[in-house]
Amino acid sequence: RYLAITDAAVNIRAAYKTSTEIHAPMEPHAIIAHWQGLDSLTVYEASQFVMGSQRTYSQLFSIPSEKVRIITPYIGGAFGCKAFPWSHSILCAAAARQIQRPLKVVVSRRQMTANTGHRSETEQNLQLAAKADGKLIAISHYAKSSTSPVDVFAEPCTGITPVMYAAPNLKLNQELGVLNVGVPTFMRAPGETPGMWAMESAMDELAWALNIDPVELRLKNETEKNQKTGLPFSAKHFADCLQIGAEKFGWKDRVMKPRSLTRDGKLIGWGMAAATFPGLRRNSSVKVRLLPNGNAHILTAANDMGTGAYTMIAMTAAEALGISVDKIKVEIGDSLLPDGGLAGGSMMTASLAPTVFKACQEVLKVAKCNTATEACQSLQQSGQAAFEATASSAPGEEGKKWAFQSWGAHFCEVSVDEEIGRLRVTRWVSVMNVGQVINAKAAASQIRGGVIMGIGDALMEACHFDPHTGYPVVYDLATYHYPAHADIPRIDVTFVGKPDLNFNPLGVRGLGEIGITGVAAAVGNAVYHATGKRLRSLPLTPDKLMA
CATH class of the missing domain: 3.30.365.10 (Aldehyde oxidase/xanthine dehydrogenase, molybdopterin binding domain)
Structure with a gap:
């Protein structure tokens, strides 16, 4: 799984792990199914894909799609788990048809932990080989995730590797294991979130090994094309994200020595990481x-x-x-x-x-x-x-000429109380290049939401399974830990770059998912700067800090 590189000044080889994460939207999954006779169905259900849901019910119940009406004016939170109907929805519609009465089903919190999807745990072996000046000469990314015997869903961690940093030698491999658990599903930036945890952690390790500033290392290895497709990136302003973020955060004042900063008896660390997500659109x-x-x-x-x-x-x-x-x-x-x-x-x-x-x-x-x-x-x-x-x-022919990707950079400060293993995120700056921003307030809110979710990913979110039953041991919003207001500092968000007019006539790229990517790595890198401990398994809980 590693490349044999003989002319590298530094070879970073490490394994990075993430835990199973579950969807915990404020609004649980719920449905009302109402049949008008045996061949006309009205469904009231939160759905991220209205027409996709319509086609699903149409096919499963063998009725024309125009005989299925999906009504979902609002969704109370969904990050992939409400993209398609789950088994409870199909059962509800089937039962409602049988009894010829409207039927309502609300999924309990406990049922949601097992039956409405999750993000699979991952293990990623990453190798970065570089010359003494920091230029990468090889990247090997070997990722493993799990799926269910019922259906196949892979967490595509290696998708970020060809787009992030230039290297003449790339080796990518994705392996899928089958476990007796519920079916994994899409969860905010599927693949990119765990993939960037590994890549950006490894880049930080490389920067320390070479004694090169982490921002400088990323600038030195920026790629102008997607190395998988060979297409040039359109409207890329990744360097601006790094440089403006560093300036706003005061990165130049960072002492490149672990355990060099203290405040009020606590260790202080500064970390940074890149962020990315592809530019996608459909009809x-x-x-x-x-x-x-x-x-x-x-x-x-x-x-x-x-x-x-x-x-x-x-x-x-x-x-x-x-x-x-x-x-x-x-x-x-x-x-x-x-x-x-x-x-x-x-x-x-x-x-x-x-x-x-x-x-x-x-x-x-x-x-x-x-x-x-x-x-x-x-x-x-x-x-x-x-x-x-x-x-x-x-979309037209533009995808044959350009690669579309959004970019960003996160900078954060953490404090660590080593005596009790208490880790707090105390300062945050994010700079994003997402094309034209239509609503600046809502856009910044989306980035902040992604950062908050990423801090949960970094510090606390983990779903463990009973080894005897395979059932999650977490069962509600109290036993599954995620950030509260007290866990989150002020998040400074800035947008840079120009409209991506090669992508669409308004130059707009999406931004709902890029905010979470790279967040966990920025926190982990700050923890290393604070403590000198390199933690490679998420979440970064007190027991790991005190080990």
């Missing part, structure tokens, strides 16, 4: 309706997980139509509406915003007017009820 459609009273309705079967999709759609439409946001009514989360795409893979905004803008332009063409105000005046004079237009957009 989407939007209908726009202009009314005589000057209002506009935007209709699409998208959804809002609390990330601000309603606001993003309204802001985009308001700009395209030249009217204020308060005159925009957004209707989403209903399969009767045009396909709004998938809230996953950081695709919702990247897919939907260009389509909303295009649909607004189309409705002005239908009205033969330059502005929405003129169109509304025309409606008032003609007596028509509304002007309507539907538009669609989809």
Whole structure:
């Protein structure tokens, strides 16, 4: 699993582990299934993929898709676990059909730990070989994750390796073990989250071994192309993330010596790590309706997980139509509406915003007017009820010319009380390059949410299984530990770079997942700076600090 490199000044070889993590959204999984006869089904269920859910029920119950209606205007938290219907949903719909009455099922917290997906534990063997000046000459990344006998789901940890750092020799391998546990599933930045824990921890180890600043080492090895596809990156500003983040954090004042900083009797450490996530988008459609009273309705079967999709759609439409946001009514989360795409893979905004803008332009063409105000005046004079237009957009040939990726850098400070093994994150700076930012407040909130989730990943989140039953020993929001407000410092978020106009007409890339990537590594690297202990297994709990 390691490369035989003879001309390397430094060879880092280490194994990095992550624990099983479970989804713990505030809103549990729940469904109401209502049949109208035997061939028409209405489902009220939180879904990240409205049309995908519609197709699933249609196929399983052998009825036309237009006979299935999915209604999900709001989702109370979902990071992949509500992308597709689970077994409880199918059973509920089947039972409701049998008894010909509406049926409601709410999954208990305990059931959610086993039956609605989790992030698999991983073990990654990483090798970095470099010359004395820090230039990488080889990367070997060997990853193992687990799946269930029922279905196959791999945690694709090695996906980040060809995009992060340039190396003439790359070796990637992904291995999957079958365990008698529930089926793993998507969880915020699947693959990238554990993959960046290993890669960015190893890069920090390499920096210490070479006595090179970790920021300088990353700048020295930046790649301008995806080394797997050979395509150049579009609108890449990774170097800006590193340099601006270092300046905002005061990184130049860091003493490159473990156990060199103390405060109030505690050890202080500074760490940093990169962040990344691919730029993805898919097909989407939007209908726009202009009314005589000057209002506009935007209709699409998208959804809002609390990330601000309603606001993003309204802001985009308001700009395209030249009217204020308060005159925009957004209707989403209903399969009767045009396909709004998938809230996953950081695709919702990247897919939907260009389509909303295009649909607004189309409705002005239908009205033969330059502005929405003129169109509304025309409606008032003609007596028509509304002007309507539907538009669609989809990826084109750009993926054959460019590689699309978002970039970032995290900088953090930790304090460690060695006597009791208490580790606290005390300061945080994140700088992100995600293309055009539509709603700065919501975008920063998304990055902060990712960082908070990543701190949980770093310090406390772990699902253990009973060795006799294979059932999780955690069973609610008290026994599964995750961050509270007191665990989190102020998180300073900055956006850099330019709109990625090669990606879509608005230059928008998604940002729901990049925030979590690299977070655990930044914390682990800060712990090493504070204590001189290199911890390679997550979470970084007190017993490991005191060992």
